[in-house]
Amino acid sequence: MAGSYTGTKAQSGNQTQVSIGSTPTLVGEVSDFTQSGTQNKSEDATNLESTAEEFIPTILTPGKFAGVMNRISGDAGQQAVRTAFTSVPPAIAAFTVQLPKTSAQTSTGDKYTFNALVEEFNDLGKISPTGIIKTQFSLKISGPITFTAGS
Amino acid sequence: MSIEQGLVSLIQSGIGSLAPGGYAATVPETSQVTAANPKAWTYRTIISTPTYVLEGEDLLTELELQIDCHGYTMDDAILLAKAIKSALRAAAPTGGSPLVLSDPDNTVVQGIFRRAPHLDGYSDANRTYVRTLEYLVTYYDQQ
Numbered sequence: 189m190a191g192s193y194t195g196t197k198a199q200s201g202n203q204t205q206v207s208i209g210s211t212p213t214l215v216g217e218v219s220d221f222t223q224s225g226t227q228n229k230s231e232d233a234t235n236l237e238s239t240a241e242e243f244i245p246t247i248l249t250p251g252k253f254a255g256v257m258n259r260i261s262g263d264a265g266q267q268a269v270r271t272a273f274t275s276v277p278p279a280i281a282a283f284t285v286q287l288p289k290t291s292a293q294t295s296t297g298d299k300y301t302f303n304a305l306v307e308e309f310n311d312l313g314k315i316s317p318t319g320i321i322k323t324q325f326s327l328k329i330s331g332p333i334t335f336t337a338g339s
Numbered sequence: 340m341s342i343e344q345g346l347v348s349l350i351q352s353g354i355g356s357l358a359p360g361g362y363a364a365t366v367p368e369t370s371q372v373t374a375a376n377p378k379a380w381t382y383r384t385i386i387s388t389p390t391y392v393l394e395g396e397d398l399l400t401e402l403e404l405q406i407d408c409h410g411y412t413m414d415d416a417i418l419l420a421k422a423i424k425s426a427l428r429a430a431a432p433t434g435g436s437p438l439v440l441s442d443p444d445n446t447v448v449q450g451i452f453r454r455a456p457h458l459d460g461y462s463d464a465n466r467t468y469v470r471t472l473e474y475l476v477t478y479y480d481q482q
Binding site for chain 1: 390391392393394395397399450452475477
């Protein structure tokens with residue numbers, strides 16, 4: 189028999205920190221950070237003798253992150269993302285996503301680290317008189333995403 | 340009270356001796372609009388929208404403000420509304436520099452924008468004709 193439900197253990201994204209670099213520098217004022225496309229790829233192995241489609245697993249595609257941040261002049265983290273984007277040849281940079289602690293964690297929250305190419309960096313986004321200038325960026329992940337459980 | 344204090348001072352200096360005002364919500368008993376004192380203005384805040392980023396609440400805030408322009412006649416209310424619109428248009432940040440208000444916090448305003456509402460009516464409580472204006476003020480809330 190399943191244990192009785194005592195309330196949700198879900199957590200909010202508030203207080204999540206997105207950082208860049210091997211010595212992580214906080215990327216300031218990120219307002220949205222969305223992961224997509226992380227999936228295990230496969231190759232179709234269906235043949236004339238198959239009784240249904242067949243496939244063999246090949247390799248994990250680590251996917252992308254798309255982010256939006258308030259454009260902050262002089263923010264060291266935002267500057268580092270811009271530098272990674274504009275470097276010639278384009279550089280792969282280290283990123284860390286540090287989640288806040290859950291109610292069950294006392295020391296640190298869960299952490300994800302990965303290397304990524306800054307694939308897009310729309311510095312000025314959309315400028316309007318009544319809106320905040322927001323920078324949109326996207327990261328193409330290279331290699332595995334390393335997960336470190338919080339405690 | 341600081342952003343409100345700064346905006347009251349800004350408007351009052353813009354309209355000069357045309358009308359007393361900057362009263363919160365209603366015209367006080369001691370300053371009633373009469374034929375001899377035919378104009379007064381009041382304000383109330385409607386919505387304050389903070390900006391949130393992943394790290395938490397940002398200081399940048401959007402404040403929606405209602406300004407009621409009271410007149411002994413409708414003409415008085417309209418003239419006062421015109422003067423307040425003109426004062427705020429002239430005071431809005433220009434030339435790439437933010438506006439620093441004269442309140443104790445020296446609140447920094449990024450923009451002052453008039454919103455669409457432009458409502459005429461009659462206030463039974465104050466026995467005045469009223470033209471209501473709405474503004475969006477973008478500022479850094481020092482709290």
